[in-house]
Amino acid sequence: MTPDNAMSAIGSSAANFAAIFSGSANPMMICDNERRYLEANDAALAILRLTHDDVVERRIDDVTPPENLSGMEQMWAQFLDAGSMAGQFEMLRSDGSRVMVSFNATANVVPGVHLTIFIDSTNLDSGLPIELEDEEHEPSGTVMTPREREVLRLVAYGFTGNEIAEKCGISPDTVRVHVRNAIRKLGARTRAQAIGIAVSRGEI
Numbered sequence: 001m002t003p004d005n006a007m008s009a010i011g012s013s014a015a016n017f018a019a020i021f022s023g024s025a026n027p028m029m030i031c032d033n034e035r036r037y038l039e040a041n042d043a044a045l046a047i048l049r050l051t052h053d054d055v056v057e058r059r060i061d062d063v064t065p066p067e068n069l070s071g072m073e074q075m076w077a078q079f080l081d082a083g084s085m086a087g088q089f090e091m092l093r094s095d096g097s098r099v100m101v102s103f104n105a106t107a108n109v110v111p112g113v114h115l116t117i118f119i120d121s122t123n124l125d126s127g128l129p130i131e132l133e134d135e136e137h138e139p140s141g142t143v144m145t146p147r148e149r150e151v152l153r154l155v156a157y158g159f160t161g162n163e164i165a166e167k168c169g170i171s172p173d174t175v176r177v178h179v180r181n182a183i184r185k186l187g188a189r190t191r192a193q194a195i196g197i198a199v200s201r202g203e204i
Contacts (some may be wrong), residue, residue: 017199023157025092026195027101027118035060035076038113043158047101047118049094063091065098074082083107086193089118097182115200117156117192132138144185146204151178153204 004043021028027044029168031037040048040055047064048055050162061072068090086104093099101118109115144152154164161179165172179191198204 016200020153020156020199020204024156024191026156027119029055031060031114031116033080033112033114045119047093047099048091049097052083059194063093064155065090065092079105080107084196085191086188086190086196091118102190102192104188104190104196108195109200115196117196117199118194120188143157144182144198145178148178148182148185149204151175151180152194152198155191156199156204 006105021039023043024041025043026203027047028041029037029044030039036059037055040050040052045052061069064072065136077084084104084106087102088100089103090098090100102115103118105114105116108115116160119174150168151164154167159167161172161175168175179194182190182198183191184192186194186197188197
């Protein structure tokens with residue numbers, strides 16, 4: 001599948017995906033079953049210090065520090081089997097430097113195409129909850145409210161808590177409540193994972 005076909009396929013199955021992908025300040029990347037990158041947004045290119053042409057010639061393995069490659073095959077098999085994966089990941093930049101990111105990967109947003117959303121762990125001061133600790137993370141079965149969808153969509157674009165509060169005419173504390181509720185209702189653990197789930201379902 002070519003990068004253009006991958007974007008077209010995902011865009012047809014998730015409302016507003018193309019706009020979120022291209023406009024988000026959160027790094028997002030799409031890869032295939034062979035871990036080859038098909039597409040990356042500008043934020044992903046910036047964090048990796050690569051051009052678009054450079055990225056689409058690389059695999060996940062190429063941006064993974066060498067000492068972390070030994071478990072790659074097992075981790076990839078677990079990811080495809082489970083359908084999603086979230087956690088911390090150290091990425092190797094083109095200049096040899098490294099950056100630690102929080103990530104959510106969603107398998108088969110369309111068959112054979114996988115979406116990863118990163119949040120730079122060195123720049124998390126956004127006024128938003130990153131992770132829910134010591135709570136159940138099964139989907140609650142409760143549908144997100146329109147306001148929760150709106151707030152999560154703005155989170156996906158990379159706006160800070162204060163910026164979202166200003167755009168929505170609500171307090172930063174209320175923004176945090178909406179984000180936490182969205183994370184809980186989607187059965188996510190992190191906001192990156194919540195974005196991935198919501199995008200793959202076409203909810204934002």
